[in-house]
Amino acid sequence: MQFGIFSVGDVTTDPTTGTTVSEHERIKAMVAIALKAEEVGLDVFATGEHHNPPFVPSSPTTMLGYIAARTRNLILSTATTLITTNDPVKIAEDYAMLQHLADGRVDLMMGRGNTGPVYPWFGQDIRNGIALAVENYALLRRLWREEVVDWEGKFRTPLQGFTSTPRPLDGVPPFVWHGSIRSPEIAEQAAYYGDGFFHNNIFWPMSHTKQMVQLYRNRFEHYGHGPADQAIVGLGGQVFMRKNSQDAVREFRPYFDNAPVYGHGPSLEDFSAETPLTVGSPQQVIDRYASMREHVGDYQRQLFLMDHAGLPLPVVLEQIEMLGSEVVPVLRAEMAAGRPAHIPDAPTHASLKAAGRRHA
Amino acid sequence: MTERSIAVVTAGLSQPSSTRLLADRLATATRDALLQGGDEASIHVVELRELATDIAHHLVTQVPGAALRSALDTVRSADGLIAVTPVFTASYSGLFKSFVDVIGNEDLVGLPVLLGATGGTERHSLVLDYQMRGVFAYLRALPAPTAVYAASSDWGSGDGHLGRRIERAAGEFAELVAGRTPPRPSTSDSGLTSVPFEQLLTGE
Secondary structure (H helix, E strand, O other), X not given: OEEEEEEOOEOOOOOOOOOOOOHHHHHHHHHHHHHHHHHOOOOEEEEOOOOOOOEOOOOHHHHHHHHHHOOOOOEEEEOOEEOOOOOHHHHHHHHHHHHHHOOOOEEEEEEOOOOOOHHHHOOOOHHHHHHHHHHHHHHHHHHHHOOOEEEOOOOOOOEEEEOOOXXXXXXXXXXXXXXXXXXXXXHHHHHHHOOEEEEOOOOOOHHHHHHHHHHHHHHHHHOOOOOHHHOOEEEOOEEEEOOOHHHHHHXXXXXXXXXXXXXXXXXXXXXXXXXXXXXXXXXXXXXXXXXXXXXXXXXXXXXXXXXXXXXXXXXHHHHHHHHHHHHHXXXXXXXXXXXXXXXXXXXXXXXXXXXXXXXX | OOEEEEEEEEOOOOOOXXXXXXXXXXXXXXXXXXXXXXXXXXXXXXXXXXXXHHHXXXXXXXXXXXXXXXXXXXXXXXXXXXXXXXXXXXXEOHHHHHHHHHOOOOOOOOOEEEEEEEEOOHHHOOXXXXXXXXXXXHXXXXXXXXOEEEEHHHHHOOOOHHHHHHHHHHHHHHHHHOOOOOOOOOOOOOOOOOOOHHHHHOOO
């Protein structure tokens, strides 16, 4: 089971001090957060991809390449790679390059992006969102798997005798997750290819997450990749901890109340009841997240959102420290207990390389 | 097998007119839907273009010409009315409204109506629900829940969206004409379903 951090990279004013960090400070903070994740023994750091303020991470592989140079074990991933508005040729090149630099510690998560205006900035139309995700990803897979590609589709210029360089490290393309919150088509896509499915459930009740994961698992089995319980599932999460849960609530409430997306909406208490947000003691976080598998089955990756809504960097680093030292070791033990032996781990470069050798 | 008389009022002006085209498709789909329920349809088309001067005279003199009188009889005696107008200057056309103005206020009470409109862009589609539906609500007619708007882009696209809207609207309308209530979709909670991926890959 992998545990990690994912960041949307928002620049948000700290509501308790009125301070707003600069883009430069935020970018450096994301790096510090990734390094902290490695230091405390987490497995994954994933960055979002955004092309509009107040978000900074428009160039994920630049950031991940820099982090790769400063870490040894951390898997570098994305919380979304826009398969709709990025040219699949450029994704193939960028992530293969990153894979080489990071010695294989790379996977990525495909997402469509949910902001309408972004599409025309890159010459696309949100109404084609699903069709773009389907066609572009089909091409991306071929670019990584076939040396020479002849291709023609609806959304980009045809390719004739094209070779994407560099070739994936050891001939093993990065493992791909497909992230979707609401679209069954994307769960279907993940299942069709036997890729991972990540449900970013941080704004959603478990009943919905459960349905999406169940659909993915059923279709994974349908397409012949193995039994449903061997499908590769990831979930999002969001926590804020203090030794005493009242302190956690008191300290986090102003950030919650003013947060982008859900701020000025439901109460912290209602939102905590409806979504995986857990604000309280480390033990409360452990209890909540240890129970996730009761809803979606044994799963492979749990990412936490720790650094948004204007939380200052020192607090975020402290939170990640608690996550790594007090929460995740217990969760690892609890998730391992009673986990059937045939449930696979999330694929890594090493495991995919070994599997490739076995099949060869 | 009961025969249901369907009046089709179309206010298109050009030849061929996309308004007439939509009206014909709605009429055909209605005929099919009625047949499924075991009823036959007799379709009577009223082209308002041909009645334009009659309607103008009637507005001024209060005397309908023979052609207009026959058209009004067709509508008043129908079991259902399909009413289709082009959008002119952000509303139904003046000709369409003038025809409605010469129908008596009590003549359409309880009559099932299928609403349709055409236009150059999708931007005008709410004309159906914010303007046409209001007129027929005033006349205490029974507009079917689904109304069909066809923009220029709909005629050129092969995506089947227009066809599906027509079919749904005609289905509801036929139920009303046959004296039934359009069925509610099943709300059973049987989990999420998707489209087979091969179908998504081929873009169908």
